[in-house]
Amino acid sequence: MTFDTQPSRGPKSIRIDFEPLGRRVTVPQGDSILKAAQLAGIDLVAICGGIGVCGACRVRLIEGRLSPLTGAERKALGSNLLAEGFRLACKAHPLTDVRIEIPPESLNLTQKLQLEGIESTFDLAPAVIPVDIQLSPPELTDLRADLTRVSQRLDGLGYPPLSAGVEMLAMLSNRLRDWNWTARIAIIPGRETSELVGILPFSQPLLGLAADLGSTKLAFYLVNLENGAILTQTGRMNPQIAYGEDVVSRIAFANQGVESKKKLQTRLIETVNQVAAKLCKEVNVNPDWIVDSVFVGNTVMHHLFCGLPVRQLGTAPYIPAVSEPLSIRAQEIGLDFSPGARAYLPANIAGYVGADHTAALLAGGFFEDDRTAVLVDIGTNTEISLMVHGKIFSCSTASGPAFEGAHIRDGMRAAPGAVDDVIFSDGKWEISTIDDRPPVGICGTGILNAISALLDTGTINDQGRLVSGSPWIKMENNVPAFVVSAQGAANNNREILITRKDVHEIQLAKGAIRAGIEVLLEEAGIGTEDVQDWIIAGAFGTYLRLESAIRIGMLPRVPLERFVQVGNAAGVGARQMLLSTHKREQARLLAEKAEYIELTTYLKFTEKFVESMFFQ
């Protein structure tokens, strides 16, 4: 939401950007951050009512300057939080334009995150298996070393001898003694050795963590490895947003130096550790019972997560350091699971088609060779794959963040108060908002539905121009704009508009997606009608109204029943790989099979892109 046109009256105006929500507001100098947040429709926790004693509304400065630290802040925050740069939103006010980070714990309402997806049945075959052991303790007539003692028991059960890193070995020795030589160990049975990855109390369930690391959103699933049950799950905003909204700006930030790149990694790993600890606490288990993990993300997220270089991903020909599946020690990148736990990262397909897409293809069943199917995973970058005659073609297209509400005048993410539907019924316009709260801005699905209805009513022409003279159009700075809501944000009393520029942003986004689809179809030599299954993935893809997406030309006009909206397919694929080594192998083969089509050098792409920008 942009308030750039706020008239100046008296005191200096200050612009505040709230991250990771991507919301901007302009307030008179002197207004507290809390007041500004309320104005922007952001519901900060303020238990004490903003008198500076509860410490709950803590935020962090990213850029700019704030008023000096007050005694109340010192008292409420304590030295640890102060050292981490926290301030109280109710006490601090900006002295310059600022960017403010709101940590998840300070937000009253979590954002709508997509966690559900298609599920399929498959046999459990986790990489890590449990072995319960009860050993006789050492004595003068039995001087075997601890590792030998356990290895020989495993040998009796038909497993090869144990191997492990030193921290795992140390934990084994300590826990065997603490637990009177009775425990459950978690091993990865290999050909020559059994890798020790965890030691748990006797008969406790082995746990795994699957995570989908999106550029914007992170989704986490804590899973029982022995029966596949999701014990608990949650979503978080990606903390890296504070350093760049999309992967391109994060690569630029990383390129500033080793420390910057390290910071992106550290913030992400810290968040994963915090979430893992929180999920474990929720279901009353110990984080070191997590003995395996799977992480999927686009190639840049994958590289930043592992500490691999990303500079080369920022310039053509966009080469990944690694495209093979990686199985690394979770400890090596600072993850606080069992010291022996591994982190599995499936194969990347290309610099802009990452392991998250591989996971989505797996979840979408692209290993069944006889299908003809398209998978569209909509995001800031939209990855598209087409399977036909046992072949897979993949591409990535820069659809931009418009569907997340960015670059849209009154755009916002799909949070409470966002207009998510605009329809024309009985001669008048009606809107609905998420959670039926007073309208604050408009989210991706809202603007999609609005444009669809504006096309139907002839308010927008086929080039995307708002037809002036139409009764629902007002002139804003001499340019026609559609009034979504005259009353605007609850505390802000300002209209919510859709401008010509907003429509253009959507045209760019939908044009990019449609052109990508068309290129793949052409490459395969088939038409839209030949494709049986159209799988639409991603949070936005789940909530979008198919009719609207077809109406604006983002998706082709095929029978609605051919579409399936699967939600977070990448997260589903990640869970499948956590639970089955066969799924890992299937995913590896999928990535190997996928033929990457680089659109930037594809001759006809530009032509198709321009065509696709128009409305029909």
Add this chain to the structure above:
Amino acid sequence: MTFDTQPSRGPKSIRIDFEPLGRRVTVPQGDSILKAAQLAGIDLVAICGGIGVCGACRVRLIEGRLSPLTGAERKALGSNLLAEGFRLACKAHPLTDVRIEIPPESLNLTQKLQLEGIESTFDLAPAVIPVDIQLSPPELTDLRADLTRVSQRLDGLGYPPLSAGVEMLAMLSNRLRDWNWTARIAIIPGRETSELVGILPFSQPLLGLAADLGSTKLAFYLVNLENGAILTQTGRMNPQIAYGEDVVSRIAFANQGVESKKKLQTRLIETVNQVAAKLCKEVNVNPDWIVDSVFVGNTVMHHLFCGLPVRQLGTAPYIPAVSEPLSIRAQEIGLDFSPGARAYLPANIAGYVGADHTAALLAGGFFEDDRTAVLVDIGTNTEISLMVHGKIFSCSTASGPAFEGAHIRDGMRAAPGAVDDVIFSDGKWEISTIDDRPPVGICGTGILNAISALLDTGTINDQGRLVSGSPWIKMENNVPAFVVSAQGAANNNREILITRKDVHEIQLAKGAIRAGIEVLLEEAGIGTEDVQDWIIAGAFGTYLRLESAIRIGMLPRVPLERFVQVGNAAGVGARQMLLSTHKREQARLLAEKAEYIELTTYLKFTEKFVESMFFQ
């Protein structure tokens, strides 16, 4: 050297223990640490002559209190050294009894360290091999990931695909670009994958580090893995000495808590890193060209080095956490080599017979089944092995630190100024000192030779009593003592004596060693005359005079030509394992074959020990 009897005169007396040298001195309060060190015959670097400007005489407080920090110290040391707790010996004086650590760089004269040993010829077969690669850079028509690009080249050469940790992968990507896709990579070729352990400039030699981690001394060898040459080598005092003189006291220190145990590990790892960096600088190579390493030490050193628990090594039945050979990532314990380098730690035999003994057995040729041989590795703990009829019997005996000069009235380690020989010739006693410096104290070989001569002259009887009335005996506190040197330490003007208690310490030490030998012979059912080869290892074992050792009964009376003094056999074995995986396998089999005899529960040990304490 103990000055406990220093008369008090005026100001309070202060006792100072200097570590890691193990020297004690008593001085009047107000004397600087530098002055006290000089009094104790310790040659601290003092470039500026003790006026507090050069900062070279820096030392660190371990225990007790020092005078307040002076401005001169602040200026000379700088904030980094101050933060690490350094003080200037020339400016600080103790306020209480203190223990002071002298870092190696502050000592003018390095101690005599044993680095030479028996060498044997064997075929080079290092675990890590070099592969020179020159790759075509990525382009739009060749989008392979970096790892794929290298793997496919390896495939062309017949090696399996690459695997690696993430930091190694990151280095690979960066260096390939920096070096224009031309480099030498270091791999461990396995059955399924080639493990990437290093990336060097094209055609540079792969390096390895072998180290013998003794309780007291550390020995390091920087080796060219491709031709086996030792590029350079050095010795250091074990920095853990500051926290305990022997392994028992270090276990006690480690048991104080996680932080204490961590400190023992950290100090050791820091020293290894410093030495590795220094050795590399000496021969103008980069420490990250070190792509493999082998570390040997007794079981406690082994466990502390790796961060394994040691509590259970401190109480019967003295169970190691691990006795199997370990191949760990050097990075995992903080070693600054190539991020992919491994640290190989050979098998331990038992809680008190460690991997250093395994290495010594390897160097001593104990894999040749037809030999009858005894290996005695003399140290604070003396490990003894007997091979006969293809079997190996091993034990460990607490010979104590007397041979290192500890617990001896005027004892000291084998440093310049130590009396190392005492003979009776032409009716009078003559002494010699290391480096012909004025006598400061007496070292292990000195006291051994002295007692041998005292027995020959009848000055000591067969029970170890100094025969009063002998002309070379004076009464010291009503107990007879032998005057080694009337003039004593150069700056200290005090006699060097051998007391009844000193002789008793040596009797305990030699008795323990001899009893250990006798137990093994009895267990094997053979006599001393049946053993062909007597291999005497360890620094002290190299410098001792065999005739004296036989005279006092530490070693049995067999023909001198059956003895061989091999020096640091453990270090030689470590180098062999660095250069050959076959040697690693031989060592593994040796440790497996060795049958450990626990002396503390061996019925006849005490009897043999008491017998062995007498002189014949």
